[in-house]
Amino acid sequence: MEERCENCIVRKFNALRAMSKEELKAVSDSKVSRKVKKGEVIFDEGEKLNGIYCVRGGVSKLAKLSPNGKDQIVKLASKGEVLGQRSVVAEENSNLSATAVSDMEMCFIPKEAIISTLHKNPDFTYEVLRHMAHDLKEADDVIVNMSQKTVKERIAEALIYMKNNFGEDKEGYLALVLSREDIANVVGTATESCIRILSEFKKKGLIKTSGKRMAILEARKLQDLADGF
Amino acid sequence: MEERCENCIVRKFNALRAMSKEELKAVSDSKVSRKVKKGEVIFDEGEKLNGIYCVRGGVSKLAKLSPNGKDQIVKLASKGEVLGQRSVVAEENSNLSATAVSDMEMCFIPKEAIISTLHKNPDFTYEVLRHMAHDLKEADDVIVNMSQKTVKERIAEALIYMKNNFGEDKEGYLALVLSREDIANVVGTATESCIRILSEFKKKGLIKTSGKRMAILEARKLQDLADGF
DNA sequence: GAGAAAAGATGACACTTGTCAGCTTTTAAA
DNA sequence: TTTAAAAGCTGACAAGTGTCATCTTTTCTC
Numbered sequence: 001m002e003e004r005c006e007n008c009i010v011r012k013f014n015a016l017r018a019m020s021k022e023e024l025k026a027v028s029d030s031k032v033s034r035k036v037k038k039g040e041v042i043f044d045e046g047e048k049l050n051g052i053y054c055v056r057g058g059v060s061k062l063a064k065l066s067p068n069g070k071d072q073i074v075k076l077a078s079k080g081e082v083l084g085q086r087s088v089v090a091e092e093n094s095n096l097s098a099t100a101v102s103d104m105e106m107c108f109i110p111k112e113a114i115i116s117t118l119h120k121n122p123d124f125t126y127e128v129l130r131h132m133a134h135d136l137k138e139a140d141d142v143i144v145n146m147s148q149k150t151v152k153e154r155i156a157e158a159l160i161y162m163k164n165n166f167g168e169d170k171e172g173y174l175a176l177v178l179s180r181e182d183i184a185n186v187v188g189t190a191t192e193s194c195i196r197i198l199s200e201f202k203k204k205g206l207i208k209t210s211g212k213r214m215a216i217l218e219a220r221k222l223q224d225l226a227d228g229f
Numbered sequence: 230m231e232e233r234c235e236n237c238i239v240r241k242f243n244a245l246r247a248m249s250k251e252e253l254k255a256v257s258d259s260k261v262s263r264k265v266k267k268g269e270v271i272f273d274e275g276e277k278l279n280g281i282y283c284v285r286g287g288v289s290k291l292a293k294l295s296p297n298g299k300d301q302i303v304k305l306a307s308k309g310e311v312l313g314q315r316s317v318v319a320e321e322n323s324n325l326s327a328t329a330v331s332d333m334e335m336c337f338i339p340k341e342a343i344i345s346t347l348h349k350n351p352d353f354t355y356e357v358l359r360h361m362a363h364d365l366k367e368a369d370d371v372i373v374n375m376s377q378k379t380v381k382e383r384i385a386e387a388l389i390y391m392k393n394n395f396g397e398d399k400e401g402y403l404a405l406v407l408s409r410e411d412i413a414n415v416v417g418t419a420t421e422s423c424i425r426i427l428s429e430f431k432k433k434g435l436i437k438t439s440g441k442r443m444a445i446l447e448a449r450k451l452q453d454l455a456d457g458f
Numbered sequence: 459g460a461g462a463a464a465a466g467a468t469g470a471c472a473c474t475t476g477t478c479a480g481c482t483t484t485t486a487a488a
Numbered sequence: 489t490t491t492a493a494a495a496g497c498t499g500a501c502a503a504g505t506g507t508c509a510t511c512t513t514t515t516c517t518c
Contacts, residue, residue: 409465409466410466421467
């Protein structure tokens with residue numbers, strides 16, 4: 001027997017918290033829990049989404065294929081975040097693909113329950129709106145970073161971001177383990193350039209690595225680097 | 230005597246169209262019309278906004294100052310678009326600055342009228358949400374372009390964008406006249422690089438110029454360039 | 459209309475970054 | 489455990505782009 005949305009703690013982090021008991025009950029009755037293995041595709045760019053995915057655990061990358069054949073990772077989504085929200089709201093096919101970068105646990109919620117609540121409950125709609133406003137601000141910030149910062153600055157920033165948003169394990173390694181290629185796709189550079197710069201950071205003692213795992217040793221210096229000093 | 234919002238055609242292009250007669254009346258009673266001269270700043274980054282600006286005519290650039298001291302233009306807004314919407318919805322200070330790039334005519338609407346409607350009229354909230362969803366998609370696309378395309382491709386794209394979104398005058402020149410510096414700030418490059426590439430386009434017969442005015446001669450070829458061919 | 463200021467243009471040069479090629483290490487599968 | 493595949497790494501080199509300096513043209517102001 002699966003947990004019901006009414007009792008789900010993850011809901012506190014997203015717009016579902018603004019739903020009424022009845023609405024939540026309807027959502028819970030129609031939702032489908034699903035486990036996704038690392039590397040598995042949740043949905044593809046251009047796909048018609050019939051609902052949203054509420055992330056209960058694990059991390060997903062939202063990416064878009066550029067004309068030159070490279071994936072650009074636009075956002076990393078984890079616990080509490082909702083995938084496909086934008087597409088369902090706009091009634092458009094998905095603009096991004098979603099892929100699990102770690103094993104994930106999520107709930108699929110058919111769009112009908114969401115859309116009908118959007119039409120009836122202004123508190124919920126407002127809450128979704130506020131979340132989207134936040135996403136939009138973040139996206140604008142990414143645009144500025146992408147166009148004005150060097151690759152080295154962006155990689156330093158990505159490392160800090162990973163530490164702040166996904167934390168570290170007991171040994172001090174970043175909890176989120178990404179391949180060099182994924183990191184390169186986050187900052188929009190070639191995999192080789194990414195590797196080279198990470199090697200440089202390692203040489204300078206800013207980070208250390210153990211297999212694919214990475215640990216930040218000098219957060220302050222990395223932050224300064226990211227800020228262009 | 231100024232025009233009332235109820236009769237304003239510009240409203241058709243934005244979320245205000247979902248307001249009820251009464252709500253619209255309240256907005257109209259509290260709004261302040263304002264003319265802004267080219268180059269004038271409408272609001273600054275970090276500023277607290279007490280309302281939104283509904284653009285009736287002219288064009289504005291929304292920009293953000295990057296740590297290295299360069300302005301990145303994130304969006305160009307014209308007739309029908311609403312400035313400051315994101316900040317008012319999120320109840321945050323502005324993330325971007327807004328500056329007129331041509332003489333403008335706009336209405337300032339105090340945030341109270343907007344926020345109270347957001348709480349009461351789900352149709353309006355939904356409509357604002359849909360617009361923001363659209364903006365978010367556009368922002369994601371910009372992220373991909375910025376990180377994956379060359380400066381030349383981005384400039385070609387910017388020219389096409391200017392033609393499609395702001396049109397041409399009778400002589401075939403782009404209706405929106407931007408300085409080389411502004412174009413550079415849209416595509417995120419140095420002014421000199423921008424000038425150099427525009428000169429190259431001119432030499433190749435893709436565009437022609439007359440003072441600051443520019444005309445697109447070979448839209449197809451520019452489009453191919455923008456797409457990386 | 460003259461003079462000043464802003465914008466546009468161009469060359470030289472250095473630095474950043476991407477590409478290709480080859481090699482080593484790690485991971486996963488048989 | 490062996491083997492194959494994937495990921496990580498490094499060097500060489502070319503192309504792309506930013507910076508600085510200088511000059512010309514356009515625009516604005518008095």
